[in-house]
Amino acid sequence: MHNWLTGASHIVMMKTLTTLALVIIVAGARTTGALQQSVTGNPSGAFSGTADRENDLEQTNGSNLGSVPKGTSSGSQGDDSPAPTSSVEQPGVVTDSNSPSHVTSGGMTTSSSPSPTSSPTPAPEPAPSPQPVASRFRDGTYNDVGTYTIPTGNTESLGVTLVLSSDVIVDSSVTNMAKDPRSVSYQNDFIAAYKSFVIGKKIDEVSLTKVSGSSLTTIGFNNATDKIEASAKN
Amino acid sequence: MAGDTFRITFEAIGTHWEIDITESVSAKEISAVERSIRRRIEDYDMTYSRFRNDSLVSRIAEAAGAYTFPADAARLFALYRQLYVTTDGAVTPLIGNLISDAGYDAHYSLRPLSVMHSPKRWDDVMVYEHPTLITHVPILLDFGAAGKGYLVDIIGELLRGHSISSYLIDAGGDMLHSGSRPARIGFENPNDPSEVLGVADVQNQSICSSAGNRRSWAGIHHIMNPLTTESVRDVLATWAVAPTALVADGIATALFFTSAAKLKAIFDFEYLIVQSDMSCEYSAGLQAEIFSGTSA
Numbered sequence: 001m002h003n004w005l006t007g008a009s010h011i012v013m014m015k016t017l018t019t020l021a022l023v024i025i026v027a028g029a030r031t032t033g034a035l036q037q038s039v040t041g042n043p044s045g046a047f048s049g050t051a052d053r054e055n056d057l058e059q060t061n062g063s064n065l066g067s068v069p070k071g072t073s074s075g076s077q078g079d080d081s082p083a084p085t086s087s088v089e090q091p092g093v094v095t096d097s098n099s100p101s102h103v104t105s106g107g108m109t110t111s112s113s114p115s116p117t118s119s120p121t122p123a124p125e126p127a128p129s130p131q132p133v134a135s136r137f138r139d140g141t142y143n144d145v146g147t148y149t150i151p152t153g154n155t156e157s158l159g160v161t162l163v164l165s166s167d168v169i170v171d172s173s174v175t176n177m178a179k180d181p182r183s184v185s186y187q188n189d190f191i192a193a194y195k196s197f198v199i200g201k202k203i204d205e206v207s208l209t210k211v212s213g214s215s216l217t218t219i220g221f222n223n224a225t226d227k228i229e230a231s232a233k234n
Numbered sequence: 235m236a237g238d239t240f241r242i243t244f245e246a247i248g249t250h251w252e253i254d255i256t257e258s259v260s261a262k263e264i265s266a267v268e269r270s271i272r273r274r275i276e277d278y279d280m281t282y283s284r285f286r287n288d289s290l291v292s293r294i295a296e297a298a299g300a301y302t303f304p305a306d307a308a309r310l311f312a313l314y315r316q317l318y319v320t321t322d323g324a325v326t327p328l329i330g331n332l333i334s335d336a337g338y339d340a341h342y343s344l345r346p347l348s349v350m351h352s353p354k355r356w357d358d359v360m361v362y363e364h365p366t367l368i369t370h371v372p373i374l375l376d377f378g379a380a381g382k383g384y385l386v387d388i389i390g391e392l393l394r395g396h397s398i399s400s401y402l403i404d405a406g407g408d409m410l411h412s413g414s415r416p417a418r419i420g421f422e423n424p425n426d427p428s429e430v431l432g433v434a435d436v437q438n439q440s441i442c443s444s445a446g447n448r449r450s451w452a453g454i455h456h457i458m459n460p461l462t463t464e465s466v467r468d469v470l471a472t473w474a475v476a477p478t479a480l481v482a483d484g485i486a487t488a489l490f491f492t493s494a495a496k497l498k499a500i501f502d503f504e505y506l507i508v509q510s511d512m513s514c515e516y517s518a519g520l521q522a523e524i525f526s527g528t529s530a
Contacts, residue, residue: 168495168517196526198514200429206420210252211430212407212473213422214445 139165145177156183158190242268246275247283247382249406253389256413257400267396274392278306278385282377284330285340292340294367295330295374301367308364309480310377310384317379317484318356320500324459324491325484328353328360330374383442383483386410390479403479408442410479421506421522424471431508432524440479444486445471459491470510475520476503 142162147155159175174191178184203211242253242264253271255264281304283289294301303311317325332353337344360369377384386403390410393401400413411417416437420430424445434441446469474485485503494505494517504520516524 165493165495166499168493168498196514196524197512198431198508199512199525200423200426200431201525202429203420206430206433207418208420208430208433209417210402210404210409211420211422211427212409212434212441212443213424213427214407214443214471 137164137167150180150183152180154180156180156187158187240264242271244268244272246272247279247385247405248285249382251406252404253393254402254404255393255398255400256402256415257398259398263396267393267398270392270396271389274388275385277304278388281307282310282375282381284334284374284376287340291330291375291377294369295372298369298371301369303365303367305365306384306388310380311362311364311367313380313384313480313484314377315356315362316500317488320497321488321492323353323355325379325488326353326356327375327377327379328356328373329379330376333376333378334374379487380480380484382406382408383440383479383481386440386479386483408440408479408483409436410440411436412438421471421473421508421524424508430525431514432506432522434473434475434506434520434522436475436521439475439477440482441473441475442479442482442486443471443473444483444490446490468510469507470512471508473506474503475505476501 140163142164143159145157145159147157149155156179157177159177161173161175163171174187176184176187176191178187238256238258240255240259242251242255244251255267259267279286280288281290284291284295286292290301290303311327314325314327318327330353332350334340335347335350337346354371354373359371359373360367362368382405386405386408387410389403390401390412393399393403394412400415401411402413402417403410407422409417409419416435419434419436419441421432421434422443423429423431469490472486472489474482474489476482476485481501481503485497485501485505488497489505489507494507494515497503498517504517506514506516506520506522506524508514514524514526516522
């Protein structure tokens with residue numbers, strides 16, 4: 001009997017898969033690096049490359065893509081979740097067997113509840129100071145397809161597209177390529193949810209010096225709206 | 235507030251100011267500093283405010299001519315020119331006529347005119363060669379995009395002139411920090427001011443915020459796109475962190491109209507953008523914790 005993944009863990013797997021796809025796309029897009037010389041970074045085709053070190057990814061990822069939790073590490077899951085793998089390979093590229101832990105088979109990020117994903121972790125080597133310099137990644141639209149095996153033994157696919165401009169991910173989209181109706185449904189859930197959404201926490205739950213926002217601006221404006229409201233009431 | 239902290243508070247330029255001085259200063263010095271600050275703000279307001287009829291900006295709105303600006307105008311105009319070019323005219327000091335026509339005028343009438351015109355192009359109507367501004371037609375300048383930030387920088391300089399180097403200036407949510415102890419600044423939830431969406435670590439730099447929903451009327455809010463003459467709808471709030479409040483304030487505004495990537499090619503800053511659906515985007519170098527969930 002096959003145990004279907006729960007919706008939540010399917011979403012977790014989708015996140016990992018997208019992380020994998022992201023790493024592969026970004027690795028392929030590198031314009032420097034000895035390991036990457038044979039990868040030409042084709043903006044319109046699918047390709048794979050060696051997975052970059054996790055910290056390089058953090059340094060060069062110009063904007064947050066909700067599906068790439070920073071500083072995450074793989075945990076063991078105990079359930080029969082399938083390992084995500086990429087099915088696309090480019091001839092001549094050596095696959096690095098020492099890929100970062102979050103993309104090795106059997107590894108998966110755990111995220112059972114919303115948690116802060118963005119605390120930047122320090123890189124093991126000094127990060128280049130942020131300044132407007134030549135791009136490290138070629139601008140362009142990158143596509144890749146990740147595949148995974150579902151409990152039936154069949155393979156499902158998920159398409160990921162990123163648009164890079166000046167080393168910032170300016171847009172991303174995920175395409176449902178599933179065949180099994182349950183996978184279609186889970187991929188749809190993921191697509192709706194993968195972009196990071198902010199949530200609020202009460203101010204007294206958070207240790208703060210001050211709050212930055214617009215609530216205290218324009219006393220004159222607020223006086224005017226108060227007056228207008230007052231005169232409008234009858 | 236640990237150790238010695240003195241807080242100076244007052245209302246000015248239509249907003250609430252809190253200046254925390256986090257080093258030991260005598261009461262006499264604090265009084266002198268407070269007087270200096272109020273005088274300096276008054277001078278600034280007399281030049282740049284469109285809300286008082288005795289200001290330089292109000293005179294410029296009445297008639298074309300050659301006008302002499304004070305020394306501080308050089309950096310302000312320079313930053314506006316850079317933003318104007320980088321945002322393809324979306325951020326412009328010439329936005330005054332449009333915002334005013336929309337109702338956010340000097341009298342806060344909040345009644346929009348039925349026809350609203352896009353602002354004129356900078357090079358069509360004025361030439362700025364410090365300290366002189368030559369205008370070919372009457373124009374209503376509005377420095378809301380970066381003017382408050384610039385004043386915050388100026389006040390910081392004033393404090394340093396009084397040998398005060400440990401402070402946090404907060405002008406209605408636009409801030410400048412100086413000193414050895416970083417500040418933890420919350421990102422106010424624009425939909426609920428009792429909440430924050432995350433916390434930034436700010437030290438010896440500025441953080442400024444921009445949000446459309448606090449000044450809105452008749453379906454319009456004050457952040458207007460000059461190219462469409464409508465308020466920006468999809469971006470809910472932005473924050474920028476930069477070495478100066480002039481830049482942080484200007485960038486926080488510009489992010490409503492222009493991509494971070496385009497701005498990052500010219501300016502040095504970190505940012506957070508929250509969309510109206512509460513999805514967010516932020517720079518890799520932003521020193522902050524963002525509170526996030528997986529679904530709206």
